[in-house]
Amino acid sequence: MNKVITIGREFGSGGRELGKRLAEHLNIAYYDKEIIEEISRRTQLAEGYVRQIVEQKPGIYFPITVGRTLHTSNSDYMVKQQTSVYAEQANVLREMAEKSDCVIVGRCADYILKDHNPLRIFVYADMESKIKRCREKAEVEEHLSDKEMEKMIRKVDKNRSHYYTYYTGQKWGRHANYDLCINTSALPVKGFAEALADLIKGME
Amino acid sequence: MNKVITIGREFGSGGRELGKRLAEHLNIAYYDKEIIEEISRRTQLAEGYVRQIVEQKPGIYFPITVGRTLHTSNSDYMVKQQTSVYAEQANVLREMAEKSDCVIVGRCADYILKDHNPLRIFVYADMESKIKRCREKAEVEEHLSDKEMEKMIRKVDKNRSHYYTYYTGQKWGRHANYDLCINTSALPVKGFAEALADLIKGME
Numbered sequence: 001m002n003k004v005i006t007i008g009r010e011f012g013s014g015g016r017e018l019g020k021r022l023a024e025h026l027n028i029a030y031y032d033k034e035i036i037e038e039i040s041r042r043t044q045l046a047e048g049y050v051r052q053i054v055e056q057k058p059g060i061y062f063p064i065t066v067g068r069t070l071h072t073s074n075s076d077y078m079v080k081q082q083t084s085v086y087a088e089q090a091n092v093l094r095e096m097a098e099k100s101d102c103v104i105v106g107r108c109a110d111y112i113l114k115d116h117n118p119l120r121i122f123v124y125a126d127m128e129s130k131i132k133r134c135r136e137k138a139e140v141e142e143h144l145s146d147k148e149m150e151k152m153i154r155k156v157d158k159n160r161s162h163y164y165t166y167y168t169g170q171k172w173g174r175h176a177n178y179d180l181c182i183n184t185s186a187l188p189v190k191g192f193a194e195a196l197a198d199l200i201k202g203m204e
Numbered sequence: 205m206n207k208v209i210t211i212g213r214e215f216g217s218g219g220r221e222l223g224k225r226l227a228e229h230l231n232i233a234y235y236d237k238e239i240i241e242e243i244s245r246r247t248q249l250a251e252g253y254v255r256q257i258v259e260q261k262p263g264i265y266f267p268i269t270v271g272r273t274l275h276t277s278n279s280d281y282m283v284k285q286q287t288s289v290y291a292e293q294a295n296v297l298r299e300m301a302e303k304s305d306c307v308i309v310g311r312c313a314d315y316i317l318k319d320h321n322p323l324r325i326f327v328y329a330d331m332e333s334k335i336k337r338c339r340e341k342a343e344v345e346e347h348l349s350d351k352e353m354e355k356m357i358r359k360v361d362k363n364r365s366h367y368y369t370y371y372t373g374q375k376w377g378r379h380a381n382y383d384l385c386i387n388t389s390a391l392p393v394k395g396f397a398e399a400l401a402d403l404i405k406g407m408e
Contacts, residue, residue: 119390124379175328175379179390186323186383191406195399202395 012130015123025197216334219327229401
């Protein structure tokens with residue numbers, strides 16, 4: 001069975017960076033935005049629309065004109081679309097895990113791929129560190145005040161938490177659902193990725 | 205300021221082993237049972253009695269004759285004694301942290317020593333692994349069935365959780381209260397301790 005590493009992460013905690021670095025050190029595939037692209041291709045829905053679906057609370061309905069096809073707004077139809085996006089996401093993740101060793105960021109991958117016995121990592125940080133990291137990395141939020149940024153971070157994480165619980169029945173970030181939970185306020189992402197990659201190599 | 209590493213741990217998860225190995229690799233002091241011995245010396249209470257106090261739910265009263273002095277059983281007196289043991293424990297921990305770099309297992313040290321900015325580790329595992337580890341390491345529980353051992357593990361952890369929350373106001377094992385949470389069902393204690401010690405050395 002291929003080695004699969006899944007990364008759940010709070011917004012701005014450096015989970016994506018940790019995943020990328022782990023994949024580089026281990027010389028294995030890294031999947032993040034590619035998942036959305038693939039779902040979009042398969043469902044024939046626009047990437048932006050798929051992203052809205054998978055990044056918002058399930059049960060919230062978006063203007064359907066964002067998609068490629070025009071439909072009359074209908075909540076039943078929307079729920080079906082959300083469900084089919086989730087189902088397609090599960091297919092995409094399973095195919096990725098069966099293809100080769102890989103690191104997968106987000107997307108309830110720890111739960112969907114549980115039969116692959118993944119190494120399940122959760123990455124988090126305190127608010128101050130997350131705001132600092134957002135300022136350093138994400139230019140788009142440059143105009144936001146610290147207070148506005150904190151509000152945005154909380155909103156994104158609330159949606160992630162809700163989404164995760166909705167589809168898995170588990171609590172997002174609860175340690176028992178993961179093999180390793182890393183607070184990047186205290187531990188350096190770069191060094192930790194290297195140390196962890198070496199450890200994983202040694203476990204083979 | 206000295207480097208302080210605190211280890212909270214579920215019973216049977218290997219937290220003590222991780223702490224010992226970390227201390228060895230880093231060549232720093234390791235405190236575990238020494239804390240109880242020192243509290244006992246200072247409070248003039250028997251070690252077994254101190255251990256009962258710090259390992260049971262606060263608010264539960266033990267027969268006072270277990271201690272060195274005989275008193276009429278009185279719940280107010282017991283509460284005072286529990287409180288003074290906790291206060292003495294805090295003094296002992298602070299002195300240990302001020303003396304030299306160290307690893308401290310249990311005893312709400314992550315909370316008590318928060319001004320020392322410790323690296324706060326929480327060690328846990330799934331029930332199957334904990335039972336297996338208990339069988340391998342702790343000869344005293346040899347006579348217990350798996351079911352009895354599971355019951356005992358759950359009871360010890362429930363007491364630890366209650367004790368931690370009582371004195372810190374925080375949730376035991378909640379990732380936000382720690383810098384690193386390690387599931388030893390998935391990650392080997394020996395290898396992880398070595399990798400983490402190297403990382404910590406590199407952070408200096």
